[in-house]
Amino acid sequence: MKKSLWIILxxxxxxxxxxxxxxxxxxxxxxxxxSKWADVQADYQRRKDLVEQAINVVKGAxxxxxxxxxxxxxxxNNAPQLNxxxxxxxxxxxxxxxxxxxxxxxxxxxxxxxERYPEITATESYKEFQQQxxxxxxxxxxxxxxxxxxxxxYNTTIRLFPKNIIAAIFGYKSMGYFQASEGADEAPSxxxxx
Amino acid sequence: xxxxxxxIGRWRRALQSKIVFGxxxxxxxxxxxxxxxxxxxxxxxxGNHLVYDFCSIFSDEQREAMEAKLLAFNDSTSNQIVVIVTxxxxxxxxxxxxxxxxxxxxxxxxxxxxxxxxxxxxxxxxDGQVEIAPGKGLEGVLPDIxxxxxxxxxxxxHFRDNDYYEGISAALDIILPACAGEYSFSQYKKDxxxxxxxxxxxxxGIIGLVIWLVIKIDKNGHNGNIGGSGGTFYGxxxxxxxxxxxxxGSTGSxxxxxxxxxxxxxxxxxxxxx
Numbered sequence: 001m002k003k004s005l006w007i008i009l010x011x012x013x014x015x016x017x018x019x020x021x022x023x024x025x026x027x028x029x030x031x032x033x034x035s036k037w038a039d040v041q042a043d044y045q046r047r048k049d050l051v052e053q054a055i056n057v058v059k060g061a062x063x064x065x066x067x068x069x070x071x072x073x074x075x076x077n078n079a080p081q082l083n084x085x086x087x088x089x090x091x092x093x094x095x096x097x098x099x100x101x102x103x104x105x106x107x108x109x110x111x112x113x114x115e116r117y118p119e120i121t122a123t124e125s126y127k128e129f130q131q132q133x134x135x136x137x138x139x140x141x142x143x144x145x146x147x148x149x150x151x152x153x154y155n156t157t158i159r160l161f162p163k164n165i166i167a168a169i170f171g172y173k174s175m176g177y178f179q180a181s182e183g184a185d186e187a188p189s190x191x192x193x194x
Numbered sequence: 195x196x197x198x199x200x201x202i203g204r205w206r207r208a209l210q211s212k213i214v215f216g217x218x219x220x221x222x223x224x225x226x227x228x229x230x231x232x233x234x235x236x237x238x239x240x241g242n243h244l245v246y247d248f249c250s251i252f253s254d255e256q257r258e259a260m261e262a263k264l265l266a267f268n269d270s271t272s273n274q275i276v277v278i279v280t281x282x283x284x285x286x287x288x289x290x291x292x293x294x295x296x297x298x299x300x301x302x303x304x305x306x307x308x309x310x311x312x313x314x315x316x317x318x319x320x321d322g323q324v325e326i327a328p329g330k331g332l333e334g335v336l337p338d339i340x341x342x343x344x345x346x347x348x349x350x351x352h353f354r355d356n357d358y359y360e361g362i363s364a365a366l367d368i369i370l371p372a373c374a375g376e377y378s379f380s381q382y383k384k385d386x387x388x389x390x391x392x393x394x395x396x397x398x399g400i401i402g403l404v405i406w407l408v409i410k411i412d413k414n415g416h417n418g419n420i421g422g423s424g425g426t427f428y429g430x431x432x433x434x435x436x437x438x439x440x441x442x443g444s445t446g447s448x449x450x451x452x453x454x455x456x457x458x459x460x461x462x463x464x465x466x467x468x
Contacts, residue, residue, distance in 0.1 A: 039460075043461075128339050128342075131338055131339055131342045131464055132338060132339065134338075134464070134465075135338035135461065135462060135463070135464070138289050138293070138461035138462070138463070139460055139461035139462065140461075141290070141461065142293055142459065142460055142461035143460070143461070
């Protein structure tokens with residue numbers, strides 16, 4: 001009688017230890033994915049700051065079309081901050097769409113200025129601006145790719161038996177991926193700005 | 195007779211079409227071989243060196259000189275710089291190619307990400323292209339615009355004269371001193387030494403435990419077990435020897451490059467065309 005009690009206790013102890021380890025493993029992967037999300041946000045922020053700077057520069061260059069400027073400011077104010085807690089597929093798509101829209105508005109504003117003052121394209125600072133935009137795009141692409149990889153790893157872990165039991169008990173939700181949105185690449189890229 | 199003729203004719207036609215098919219096949223095979231660098235997903239194999247010339251644009255002396263220069267730089271500063279000359283990028287753009295190679299090979303050291311990947315596609319029927327991609331840890335000393343200026347002022351003028359070695363060397367003459375200030379070897383060594391010290395302590399602890407066990411068993415008079423335990427002890431010892439070689443960093447099989455260190459790339463750098 002006493003011996004069987006010990007055996008049961010032993011099994012329970014093993015299960016508890018396993019559960020703790022499984023939970024820690026999942027938490028680690030989740031943490032990894034959310035930190036990758038922070039990188040994605042930082043890279044989007046970088047592009048936003050850069051284009052804003054550029055707009056401030058061209059704004060000083062001459063009479064600026066009022067409607068365009070307002071569209072940019074409106075788009076900028078609508079740029080979302082997405083919390084790492086609710087990274088669902090839907091929220092990520094919304095985040096991406098809002099940022100793409102903002103970038104498009106900004107690119108359009110810059111294009112209008114460039115059309116009006118074509119000589120601006122010959123300046124060193126415009127070339128450097130193009131280079132920086134290109135760097136931003138590269139960084140966004142890479143951080144999005146790395147985020148997707150981290151999410152894939154996390155999602156696989158919480159969906160596979162037996163860790164899916166732990167995930168269900170402790171309420172780990174699956175995260176969404178970045179989809180390559182059509183036209184998102186072209187609008188804010190350097191080609192769009194040329 | 196007529197029937198037989200038609201059979202031969204058919205047979206001959208079949209043979210002809212087979213030959214044509216065979217010729218076509220071999221033609222496609224050669225096209226395939228030529229386009230190998232452009233097939234989707236192609237990435238170069240990681241080797242035990244730092245200069246990869248798939249276009250044979252360097253002479254042997256040039257390649258060896260560049261390899262020696264980069265190797266000495268790796269040994270003295272721990273910064274890893276890889277030069278790849280390739281006719282194609284496996285269906286990617288040059289930037290993605292550079293970042294993927296850097297990430298996959300792990301150019302630079304883990305944690306400090308001090309690697310640089312330089313990719314050059316010589317001008318042929320299509321435009322020449324060049325990319326300088328610093329790892330995350332070197333984006334500070336090699337900002338995008340700085341890379342762009344190196345490409346436009348140092349590399350492309352030489353590349354236009356088909357002088358690839360001079361162009362890349364001129365770029366390295368700027369990149370190397372810039373990186374040397376960021377991560378010196380002593381700094382890297384310090385980080386590395388702490389972790390290898392911990393490893394050493396753990397190994398010594400295990401060995402101590404084994405010795406203690408051996409002595410204990412020996413006292414109990416189980417002679418048969420000593421031989422086995424002695425074997426384990428010896429195994430521990432050789433493994434420690436391996437660790438020594440690994441932390442030495444530059445004791446590779448060719449007396450040269452000790453391997454890539456797991457660096458990561460974040461999308462910094464610049465590219466150019468001519």
